[in-house]
Amino acid sequence: MSISSISSTSTTTTASTTSSSSTSSSSTLSGDSFLSLLVDQLQNQNPLDPTDSNEMMNQLMSYASYDQQTTTNSTLSDLSSTLSDLSSTVSSIASSLNITA
Structure with a gap:
C-alpha cells in the first residue's frame, strides 16, 4: 500500500503519536489508540489502491x-x-x- 497521498500534517501527527508511544512503553498502546491509528490508515489510504x-x-x-x-x-x-x-x-x-x- 502506498502512503504517498497522506498530507504533511497527517504525517507529522502520526509520527509524533508513534514516537510518544514508543518512548514510554510498548505495552501502553491502548485499544482506543489502536483503533485511532486504524481509522487514520483507512482515511488516508489511496482510493485507487485500497487496503x-x-x-x-x-x-x-x-x-x-x-x-x-x-x-x-x-x-x-x-x-x-x-x-x-x-x-x-x-x-x-x-x-x-x-x-x-
Whole structure:
C-alpha cells in the first residue's frame, strides 16, 4: 500500500503519536489508540489502491487478540494480587495461632 497521498500534517501527527508511544512503553498502546491509528490508515489510504481485505482482516484480528491479551493480563494481575493478600492473611492467622507448616 502506498502512503504517498497522506498530507504533511497527517504525517507529522502520526509520527509524533508513534514516537510518544514508543518512548514510554510498548505495552501502553491502548485499544482506543489502536483503533485511532486504524481509522487514520483507512482515511488516508489511496482510493485507487485500497487496503487488501485480507490485510484489513489481519489487522482487525490483531486488535481482537491484543484486546483479549490485555484483558487476560489484567485478570491475572488481579488474581495474583488477591492470592498474595490471601497468603499474607493466612500467614498472619497461622502465626497468631502458633501453627507451623
